[in-house]
Amino acid sequence: MKKILLLSAVCLLALSPAEAQKKKNKKAGKEEAPVFIMSNAVDSMSYALGISVGNDLLTNFENIPGGEYNTNVFLKGFETALKKDSALMTNEFAQEFFQSYMMKAYEKETEAKIAAGEKFLAENKEKEGVIETASGLQYIVEREGNGAIPAENDVVKVSYEGFLLDGTKFDSSIERNEPLEFPVNQVIQGWSEGLQLMKVGSKYKFFIPYHLAYGERGAGNVIPPYSTLIFDVELLEIVPQ
Structure with missing residues (x-):
């Protein structure tokens, strides 16, 4: 998609003498960031808008459930709308179809994530040393x-x-060299339950099903919805209050 945008820009926009100077600098061994100087402010604004919209669209594409999309077909629909040409779909139908597709794709992806977590936990609890609590939390006493x-x-x-x-x-206090302090009752349920099984000085591995972790929402862009999580946890101390 970036290649298409850049080719379009080359066809529409003329480079200024500053661009020619940049090429001379490059030949002389001076590396500079590529900068296109447009022939007028409207062209510059239009190109900037294209870059902004393109980056936003790329982010949306990457977040489509299932990760499947066709860039070429998208560009045909996009161009049709911009030119106000006759389209294969009405705008109303397109919106309804898109929403229906996304809902079904999200449900399918959700079912797959839940099934993967359940399969992992079912197999994991049969391994030596793994203990499962009534809530579904699994853990191993490493020390x-x-x-x-x-x-x-x-x-x-x-x-x-x-x-x-x-x-x-997705996270490590060890790499930050920064142990974390917090109240036991103010973290995810799997942690709260697991910590109350540990003695100070212990090191446990937690296997936390999604309903004891961040649930159907996940956590930002780091932990996807319906994620089963694994934690290595060392209880260093109970902080005096």
Whole structure:
């Protein structure tokens, strides 16, 4: 899509003497960021708008459930609308079809994510050392400490790393060299329950189903909706209040 936009820009816009100077600088070994100087302000504004809209559209494409789209067909529809030509769909039908497609695609993607999480947890609980609680939280005791066990209203200091099922590390206090302090009752349910099983000095691995984690919303752009999560957690201390 970027290639198409740039080719269109080359056809429509003339380069100024400043662009020629940039080429001379490049031959002389001076690297500069590519800058197109348009022939007038309207062309510059139009090109800038195209870049802005294109980047927004690319983000939307990448967030389409299932990740499938056809850029060439999109551009045909886009051009048809801009030129006010006769289209294969009315605007009303296009909006209804798009919304219906997105809803079905989202439902399909959601079902697949939930199924993947359930499959993982079902297989994981059969592995040696894995313990499952009544809520569905699973954990492994990697090191048992000998300190006190925190209560719901305690503040704790922990060191941790968090992973998605595909192995993506989405957070790590270890890499930041910054242990985290927080009240036990003010984190996701899987953490709150798991921490109250640990003694200070312990290191556990948590396997948290989505309903005990960030649920159907996820967390920003880091944790997708309906994500089963894995955490390595070390309970460093119960912070005196």
